Amino acid sequence: xxxxxxxxxxxxxxxxxxxxxxxxxxxxxxxxxxxxxxxxxxxxxxxxxxxxxxxxxxxxxxxxxxxxxxxxxxxxxxxxxxxxxxxxxxxxxxxxxxxxxxxxxxxxxxxxxxxxxxxxxxxxxxxxxxxxxxxxxxxxxxxxxxxxxxxxxxxxxxxxxxxxxxxxxxxxxxxxxxxxxxxxxxxxxxxxxxxxxxxxxxxxxxxxxxxxxxx
Amino acid sequence: xxxxxxxxxxxxxxxxxxxxxxxxxxxxxxxxxxxxxxxxxxxxxxxxxxxxxxxxxxxxxxxxxxxxxxxxxxxxxxxxxxxxxxxxxxxxxxxxxxxxxxxxxxxxxxxxxxxxxxxxxxxxxxxxxxxxxxxxxxxxxxxxxxxxxxxxxxxxxxxxxxxxxxxxxxxxxxxxxxxxxxxxxxxxxxxxxxxxxxxxxxxxxxxxxxxxxxxxxxxxxxxxxxxxxxxxxxxxxxxxxxxxxxxxxxxxxxxxxxxxxxxxxxxxx
Numbered sequence: 001x002x003x004x005x006x007x008x009x010x011x012x013x014x015x016x017x018x019x020x021x022x023x024x025x026x027x028x029x030x031x032x033x034x035x036x037x038x039x040x041x042x043x044x045x046x047x048x049x050x051x052x053x054x055x056x057x058x059x060x061x062x063x064x065x066x067x068x069x070x071x072x073x074x075x076x077x078x079x080x081x082x083x084x085x086x087x088x089x090x091x092x093x094x095x096x097x098x099x100x101x102x103x104x105x106x107x108x109x110x111x112x113x114x115x116x117x118x119x120x121x122x123x124x125x126x127x128x129x130x131x132x133x134x135x136x137x138x139x140x141x142x143x144x145x146x147x148x149x150x151x152x153x154x155x156x157x158x159x160x161x162x163x164x165x166x167x168x169x170x171x172x173x174x175x176x177x178x179x180x181x182x183x184x185x186x187x188x189x190x191x192x193x194x195x196x197x198x199x200x201x202x203x204x205x206x207x208x209x210x211x212x213x214x215x
Numbered sequence: 216x217x218x219x220x221x222x223x224x225x226x227x228x229x230x231x232x233x234x235x236x237x238x239x240x241x242x243x244x245x246x247x248x249x250x251x252x253x254x255x256x257x258x259x260x261x262x263x264x265x266x267x268x269x270x271x272x273x274x275x276x277x278x279x280x281x282x283x284x285x286x287x288x289x290x291x292x293x294x295x296x297x298x299x300x301x302x303x304x305x306x307x308x309x310x311x312x313x314x315x316x317x318x319x320x321x322x323x324x325x326x327x328x329x330x331x332x333x334x335x336x337x338x339x340x341x342x343x344x345x346x347x348x349x350x351x352x353x354x355x356x357x358x359x360x361x362x363x364x365x366x367x368x369x370x371x372x373x374x375x376x377x378x379x380x381x382x383x384x385x386x387x388x389x390x391x392x393x394x395x396x397x398x399x400x401x402x403x404x405x406x407x408x409x410x411x412x413x414x415x416x417x418x419x420x421x422x423x424x425x426x427x428x429x430x431x432x433x434x435x436x437x438x439x440x441x442x443x444x445x446x447x448x449x450x451x452x453x454x455x456x457x458x459x460x461x462x463x464x465x466x467x468x469x470x471x472x473x474x475x476x477x478x479x480x481x482x483x484x
Binding site for chain 2: 010011022027046049137191
């Protein structure tokens with residue numbers, strides 16, 4: 001099938017659609033990808049979100065791709081959740097992986113059985129703040145969220161769940177719930193803290209420990 | 216071109232009257248609940264209480280007064296208070312918006328969007344910044360004769376509790392960055408005429424013309440939301456109104472600064 005379609009930019013593909021309404025064929029509820037007829041000949045697949053899509057001369061090629069459940073596109077700059085999609089989809093099996101990763105990066109020996117000792121706050125803040133924001137985000141965003149989420153989950157006897165998001169292919173953001181839309185969101189404001197030089201482990205722990213409705 | 220509303224979807228295309236159907240109060244009304252036993256609802260000054268439970272503009276100063284009265288918070292500094300007010304306002308917006316836009320998969324957003332053109336190049340003029348984090352996103356639906364087309368995350372929201380107007384340069388050009396990032400990352404929605412950028416503010420702030428003009432240039436439908444509140448014997452309620460506006464031949468046009476208000480929710484402190 002690899003030769004039956006072409007990966008193109010959204011700009012190029014949109015230039016082949018004069019009438020977004022009239023040339024629309026259908027969309028897929030699982031991936032939220034849309035299929036359009038091209039102006040002259042062929043068909044276009046626009047994924048839910050992203051700057052690339054697919055062109056094929058036969059609609060059946062795009063139909064097969066959608067049926068397979070996997071759109072053969074990769075983001076140039078995938079979100080950390082997309083990069084870690086496989087592990088996060090089975091987060092319960094991968095807690096120790098992220099704990100080891102976090103401890104290795106922070107040079108600490110944290111566990112998920114007890115809350116982080118306040119004597120470590122300074123060490124953690126210093127290590128994370130010493131990095132450029134983009135680097136701090138790249139290194140710590142996922143492991144911090146998983147470890148803090150797991151600490152909270154054990155404390156409240158909660159359960160990990162996955163929130164579906166869309167890119168070229170769907171991915172998942174984990175959260176901890178105790179039921180009835182009473183949730184703990186480990187990644188709430190974390191990107192903002194890391195990317196905007198506002199990281200403070202005390203404040204982050206306070207934020208993660210707050211019960212939240214899914215907003 | 217289809218106008219109006221469909222099954223509760225919020226359609227921002229050629230819609231002089233803004234099709235919107237609330238999901239009903241049952242969805243989220245009540246939110247996290249009030250601490251009724253510890254709050255004196257009768258203690259609000261008459262100016263803010265509005266006599267017989269009238270709907271009043273939720274200005275920045277009214278928000279501050281309500282927080283002072285009901286939050287049971289002691290603020291260590293003015294900065295901490297402002298931070299609390301901003302978060303509290305945003306949280307109440309999310310509760311209201313989620314109720315009204317449930318079918319558009321409305322969600323608060325914490326994820327950064329890259330400020331690039333998709334080819335690894337920064338958007339011109341934005342070299343000092345690599346990302347934006349907009350407050351919320353939702354799906355917009357284009358209703359064509361050939362069926363419903365979902366455009367995931369094609370509507371972005373920024374929430375500001377502030378007393379002055381929002382312009383492109385607000386918060387170090389955050390508004391412009393976000394609009395540009397939206398226009399670049401949602402080109403199909405722009406072409407379909409439904410990419411939207413909305414700003415929710417406290418009631419004494421508005422959106423400056425520069426924002427509407429920029430939206431027009433970028434093909435984004437720009438809309439302002441503003442709140443009203445009402446103190447009752449059992450709590451404070453808040454509701455947001457949205458600006459009446461339209462598109463003419465795909466070009467977003469601001470028509471009137473007239474607001475239609477949605478259903479109220481209980482205010483959370």
